[in-house]
Amino acid sequence: MSIFGEIVGVPEGTTFESREAVRKAGLHRHGIAGISGAADEGADAIALAGGYEDDQDFGDVVIYTSEGGNEGRKQVADQAFTKGNKALALNKSLGLPVRVIRGHRHKSPYSPKSGYRYDGLFAVDDYWHEKGQSGYTVWRYRLRKLKTGEGLGPDATEGKTEAKGPAPKKTAVVSRIIRDTAITRQIKMVHDYRCQVCNERLEGPAGPYAEGAHIKPLGTPHNGPDEESNVLCLCPNHHALFDMGGFTVNQDLTFNGIAGKLRTATLHKINVDHLEYHRSRYGKPS
Numbered sequence: 001m002s003i004f005g006e007i008v009g010v011p012e013g014t015t016f017e018s019r020e021a022v023r024k025a026g027l028h029r030h031g032i033a034g035i036s037g038a039a040d041e042g043a044d045a046i047a048l049a050g051g052y053e054d055d056q057d058f059g060d061v062v063i064y065t066s067e068g069g070n071e072g073r074k075q076v077a078d079q080a081f082t083k084g085n086k087a088l089a090l091n092k093s094l095g096l097p098v099r100v101i102r103g104h105r106h107k108s109p110y111s112p113k114s115g116y117r118y119d120g121l122f123a124v125d126d127y128w129h130e131k132g133q134s135g136y137t138v139w140r141y142r143l144r145k146l147k148t149g150e151g152l153g154p155d156a157t158e159g160k161t162e163a164k165g166p167a168p169k170k171t172a173v174v175s176r177i178i179r180d181t182a183i184t185r186q187i188k189m190v191h192d193y194r195c196q197v198c199n200e201r202l203e204g205p206a207g208p209y210a211e212g213a214h215i216k217p218l219g220t221p222h223n224g225p226d227e228e229s230n231v232l233c234l235c236p237n238h239h240a241l242f243d244m245g246g247f248t249v250n251q252d253l254t255f256n257g258i259a260g261k262l263r264t265a266t267l268h269k270i271n272v273d274h275l276e277y278h279r280s281r282y283g284k285p286s
């Protein structure tokens with residue numbers, strides 16, 4: 001059974017001489033593996049220890065490249081979507097925080113000079129697969145540092161590091177950031193707030209509701225543009241399904257994963273390159 005969230009008595013910034021000391025402190029259950037967790041539970045911790053050159057570390061945002069399919073540092077096979085990889089993906093759908101531990105061998109200005117350091121709780125905002133530098137499939141995760149107490153439910157206490165007895169169980173809430181921009185508002189109006197997949201139009205007392213879904217995601221490392229050709233007008237269900245790769249859209253606008261074809265509008269041109277980007281990274285790996 002994994003403990004998600006803070007470990008009582010081990011505040012952020014605590015340093016350790018070895019992975020074994022990290023393990024003994026209860027932060028991470030393994031001595032070598034990067035991901036601590038189980039495929040049906042989620043990942044409670046990851047160690048950034050210098051395994052992959054594809055990792056990108058921006059301090060509060062980390063693009064983590066997962067493990068597997070490698071011999072030493074060399075990728076020799078596609079990474080499977082099982083075990084730790086699946087565990088970390090589950091954090092996104094369950095809204096679970098993951099503890100991040102940086103090691104001195106992790107190539108980043110944020111790494112400790114020696115040993116290991118517990119760097120706090122992160123949310124798994126996004127995950128996808130792509131061909132790594134070796135040509136084999138790797139799974140990548142966008143981790144975002146949580147502010148103190150963010151997403152940890154009513155039991156979370158700020159800066160709480162000393163307590164007796166077992167660690168309090170912290171529940172996390174799933175949060176999806178719906179970015180409402182001038183562009184997404186425009187597209188929703190073009191489609192009269194009807195989902196381009198199921199044609200549903202949600203009507204509340206305050207007016208109709210739809211969501212603008214960016215096809216190639218905004219932000220690092222995707223850096224999709226906030227422009228009309230990169231936005232779909234979707235109902236919340238189909239937006240969530242699209243974001244998690246439950247369906248993708250082909251060049252001819254037919255779907256993979258569900259039946260049907262994307263409804264289009266004359267005033268809304270879609271860039272098929274963005275659809276290809278989404279399909280190749282979020283769809284079922286071949």
Ligand SMILES: [Zn+2]
Nearest residue numbers: 195198235238
């Ligand atoms: Zn829909």
